Amino acid sequence: MKVENIKEINTTALAYMGDAVYELAVREEMMKQGYYNVNRLHHIATLYVRASAQAKIIKTIFDELDEKEQALVKRARNRKSATKAKNADPVTYKWATAFEALTGYLYLTENQDRLSWLMERAIGIVKDEHINGRKETKEKAAGQK
Structure with a gap:
């Protein structure tokens, strides 16, 4: 499904x-990493x-985005939201x-290379934070012994 005029779609729908x-x-x-237990997944x-x-x-990669992507991110971030977190x-x-709006935009415009890059970067950022967070927690616990 390729959307020709992406500006017709509001950022909430893209998100x-x-x-x-x-x-x-x-x-x-997660499945590629071997997680098969649904609760663990x-x-x-x-x-x-x-x-x-x-x-x-999105804050980490913002400077890696092109002008069009940055403009979309700003537009989505600044949009008045009807829903609350x-x-x-x-x-x-x-x-x-x-972040979700950018992902939706890349998907709907069938920009597969850029979408793949975004998904790899996104998962890598969270994975790194999670791994580093666990190391820091273990180090703090070891220091308290």
Whole structure:
């Protein structure tokens, strides 16, 4: 499904699509890593798809985006939201929505190379943070003994 005039689609709708695309990419990655227990899959996937992780991703890669992508991210981040975040502050939620909108945009414009790059970077950023976070927690625990 290629969308010719992407500007006709509001950023909330792009984020709606992007949410599904990113969720699928994360689930696929978890399966590739050998996670087959559904409860474990859900727990790990949650680390990747929560608003705080998505906000960190988009802030980390923002300078790597081209002008058109940056403009879309800003437009999505600044859009007045009709929904409220359940588990995130409003600013984090807006950044997360911007990440999802970019993902939806790349998917709907069939920019497969750029979408693949984004999914790899996104998953890598969260994975690095999760691994480093575990190391820091272990180091703190070891230091307290």
